[in-house]
Each structure stands twice: as C-alpha cells, then as structure tokens.
Amino acid sequence: MKQTVAILGGGHGAHAMAADLVSRGFSVNMFEMPQFRDGVRDLFATRRIHATGVIQGTFALDKVTDDIDEAIDGVRYILVVTPAFAHAEYARLLRGSVSTDQVVLLYPGAFGGLLFRTVFGDGECPIVAEVNNLPYDTRLTGPAQVAIYGFNKVNIAFMPADRGADLIGEVRAIHPFDKVYTDVLEAGLSVVNPGVHSGPCLLSVTAIENAAKRPFFLYEHGVTPASCRLNVQVDNERKAIGRRLGYALTPIEDFSGLPEGYSWQELYMNLHGNIALTPISGPHDLNSRYFTEDGPYGLVPWSIIGKAVGVETPVIDSIINIYNVIHERDWWAHGRSSADLGLDGLSVDQIMTYVRTGNRTASEADQFGAVATG
Template sequence: MKTIAILGTGNIAQTLAIDLKLNGHVVRLYAPEYLGDRINNLLESPKLESVGELVGQATLDLVTTDIDKAVTGADYICIAVPGYRHVEYAKLLKGHTTASQVVFTFNACLASLVYKKIWGDDPNCPIFADTDLPPFSTRVIAPGRIQLFERHLGGIAFFPASVAEKYYDEIYSEFYAFPKLYKDVLECSLSLINPCVHPGACLVNLSNIEKPDTNFFLYEHGFTPSGIKIDLHLNEERLQLGKALGYDDLHALEDFAGVQGKLKWEDLYAMGHGCYALTSIAGPNSIFDRYLTEDVPVDLVCWSSIAAQIGVPTPVTDALITLVGVIHGEDWASKGRTAVELGLSGKSASQIVKFVREGHF
C-alpha cells in the first residue's frame, strides 16, 4: 500500500483516484480553490463512483485545497492536469517535496524537463516520471461519477534516465504495471499518440466543433480522410525528428492502430471507426478543448521547437501550429512549450540526449 497524492480533478484525476483507492492505496486529491464547484463538490462529499470497465465506489482519504496536506509524506505524486498547466503546478509544488518522492505526469511531452527547469538545483527536487499515455480512456459523466471506457497502459520514462533501475520495478509492482520502459523521457515524448491523431481531424471539423447544437463525436464523425492525411504528415515529421535524435523505434501510433510498417490513412480511419473506446467519446465541442489547447501548443510546439533547433524541417506541423494559433488568437510557436521552457535552448541533438539520460549537459 502506498500513499498517493493526485493533483487535479478532471477525467484522469478522478479515475486515478477511485482506481487506486479500490486497489488499497491511501489516496489524497488536491485542487486549487479557484476551481469552484469542481472541487467544492468533492470537499463536501469525497466519494467517487465508477461505471463501465471499472465498477465500484470509494471514499477518498483526503480532498484538500492545501498543497502541503496533499503531498507531505506521499510516496507518489500524480499530476493529472492539462499540459498547458504544468508550469503553474511546478511552481505550486516546488518547496513542498522531498528527493525521495516520485512525481508522475501523464501523456507527458517532456513535462519532467518543465518541472526540472523550475526546480533547478534544489536538493529537495523529486524524481520525475513521464508516461506516453494516460492509463485509461475515461470521462466524468456527473459529479462524483466517472465512466471508464478502456484501460491502455503505455510506457514510462524517468528523469534522469539513470534512476530507472532503482524505481521501475517498484512502480511496476506497486503502482501500475507499465509494460514498456523507455530509454529516457525524450523517447517517451516522441512516442505520444494524441498529437498525431487529434489536431488534423479537429482542424477540418472546426465548423462542427463550434456548433452548439451539434452532438459531435470526433472519431465517429470527424475522422475523415482529409483530416487523417494531415495527421499522417504530423506523424511522419515526428518520426524524422526522432531519427535525427537517434530514436528509430518510435512506432506507438502504428502499434495502437495495429499496423506493421508504414501507416496509410485507411489504417487510422479504421482505428477511429472500429474502436468502441474511441467512438463512444463525445466532443470536442469547443476550440478550447485540450485536443487543441494541449496537443498543439504543448506537444506539437515542443517537437517543432526542438526540430528547428537541430535543423529538422517540420512544415506541416508548423503550418498547423500557425492555423490553430490564429483561431485561438495566440502565437503558439513562441508561447507554447518551446525549447526555452524546457531548458534546452541552444543545445545540440547530442547535448539534449545527454541531458535526459544523465540530468546534466
């Protein structure tokens, strides 16, 4: 049994909370006061219920807006918030941890480096662990009630990579049995699936996403050949960046689609229309959904910024970043998760790889 602090109150956070509690762990849930009803409901009644692939009810050990109460003495700290909130949470968490704690970020695009840059050389800097997927496809369907559609544990990586030998077996047996251990957080970040799945399909379906009277389902309705062809280009540019950095086995999307060899648009079309866990998920119904506010300014900007720095062209990725920035009224190329935010500005490919492996340049 571990003591686990979960920071966040969204789909993944609440599902993590009930899943880990049902598995016998001590579970604390934290969220800032400004979230209003989203945290107030849980403060009043710290009970969660799950239906679907996970059926059960559980009462959390603590729901709090006090970060110290949430994380003091916790073995693991799970940060389950959208990628664009990681800087906020890194600043919030700094000064409240110990060097023996492990901080997890899910569906993380080098989030560990965002946290490390803010921690700097603080002796109480924890160990960081990034994953390439959240543990499930899930949705909060009512206050205190979640529906889990599918479990899909992916891979995990540690920063620095050199600590994996010490921590991986314990986490595998006592937290989640992540089936793959990546060489480092850079390989993990380049194995993300969402940035090569959501953006193209969303871009060609903006009119449906913005219609308040449309019951829109991205995979069921929005996975059309034109959007998928954009996604294939995003995927190809991801692979080229990985190759330039020395990672040749970046086939997470191909594996997810059940394909060996080069992906075709028909493969992704079949994946989107043939998987219950995907087609059952409604939305997005706003251009400010995380499919566009996380996958583009966090993930695609991260890849594009590093690629530009080491001389790898990413024309389709860059064009999509520009267009999504236009609809958001933001310059995501400069305001997203750039090499500067990651502490990698001016570094060569070999220096970047050395840093994620050893923790220093």
C-alpha cells in the same frame, strides 16, 4: 499496509485514476487547486467517486484537499494528472514542498519532465517521470461521477534516465507500463494525442464550433479518410525527428496495435467505430484541450526540436499556424519553448547527457537554443 499516493488534479483523468487505484488497493489523497474547488464541491464533501464502465463502483478517497502540503505529506508518489498547460503552475506549487525522496509522475508528460526540472532548479531535485498518454479513455458524467470506457497502454520515462532502472519495478505497481523510454525527450516525442487529434480537430473546426446546435463526437464524426491522411503525415514528421536523435518512435502503433508503417486506411479502421473511443463526446468548442494542449505543448516543441536537429516539419508547422489564426493567439510564443525545457545553449550531445544524468553544461559555441527559439 496500503500504499498512499497523491493525485493532483480534478478532471476526467484524475477522477478515473483515483477510482482505479482505490479499486486496486491504494489509498488516495486527491488535490485540486483552491480556485477550482467549487467545480468539485461534491468530491470535497463526500470524498467518494462513482465509476461506471470498465471500472464500476463507488470508491472512497483518504483525503480530498486544496492544501498541497497535506496532499503530499508522507507519500512516495505524486501523480500529476492534468493537461500540459497546467504543468508550470503545478511545478511552481511543488517547488519547495516536494522532497528529493519523492517521485513526481506526469500524465501525460509532453516534455513536462524537462519543464519541472527547469522550475525546480539545478539543485537537489526529486525524480520526475512522464507518461506518454492517459491510461484511460474517460469522461466525467456528473459531480464526482466518471465513466471509464477503456484502458490505454502507456509508456514511461524518467528524468534523469539513469534513475529509471532503480524505480521501474515499484512504479509498475501503479501502472503496468509497457515500455521504458530511453529518456524524457523520447517520451515527449511519443505523446499520443497530437498524432491522433490534430487531423480530425483541424478538419472539423466548423462542426466543433456548431457543437451547441448539433452534437459532435470526434471519433465518430471527425475521424475521416482525409483526417487520417493528415495524421499519418504528422506522425511521419515526428518520427523523422526521432530518427535524427536515435529513437525508433512507435507511439501510434503502441496506442492502436497497428503495425509499423501503417496506412491511413488502417488508421481509419482502427479509430472509427472503436468501442472505447466512439462514446467520447466532444470537443465542444475551439478552446478544448484537443487544440490548446495538443498544439502548443505537443506540436510546437516537436517543431522546435525538429528545427534544432535539421528536420523540416511543414505539416506540423501548418497546423500550428492555422491554430494561431483560429485562436487569435501566437502558439509559437505561448507553447513549450526551448527555454522552458532547459535546452538553451546546449548542443545535441549535451542535451542527451542532460536527460540521461540530470547534469548539463551550457556551451556558448552551440546554437541549439538560438535555432530552436529563433
């Protein structure tokens, strides 16, 4: 009997994942928010996705719906395949509908496991797992059509971490996760995209603004020696945060196959001209998720956690501050916060217990929340 999974989201990654899972024998229920239904009307009408690239064919879905209860009814695994800025809305949507014997997987996570736990509350909660990256390099090429250029190695963490050992065997039927992180805090610090996109995006702002006049391809035009030097510094700062918390972070190495301690030259040679990345067009404007996801939902929480544990992040902070200016928005206020993640009032030891067990006890004596949000 085929296993049925629910895929929530209607973008590039969701289409690629649906095609991939159907190609491997899964039945797929796909959900899109009612307000975005018109954008995927062909998918609703045909229930079929045409894929090209490393996965080829036309794949029939079991259901395509904008009714969340219909989408998740009877399924064990709920895969949320959306940008991080949609996580809060999906968490609120699932609250009260998802059962404790279901498992929610977030692609990519960006501390979403903690956010979902905060939204669901401290009562009986489903297990939430988060993945550090999309498993595919992919883009929509037309209505219900997706090009899948390549596969990415991906790692996973569970909230609470203590439940991971019971689940990892069956979860690997969905994706062959390379590594199980210690917990969702390590997973959030290991999200790949902010460490890959930040340098090329920041240093290509004017080219991206002019993309309507001249085509822009990030990995072809934006990956330069200077942008790779910037990426190395971003990665070094988040690794320093990881060391303070006891993690040996290697997200860029896991993604690229580079050795630990890689140089900017090695990073440049790995990204520029990469056959799976070079064909990816864009970003085409400054509101791309390469800015509005990677900054507030990647760089901001990294900085917050860094300050809480006494690690300075001057390059990360500078990028966020420049994004504040070019977007005319305070991403410090609108990104992932300590309160979003349920960390206010917890000591570092209490945080580590919380992500391991799902239990937390606030301490008035501790200043984690005050430092992180101040």
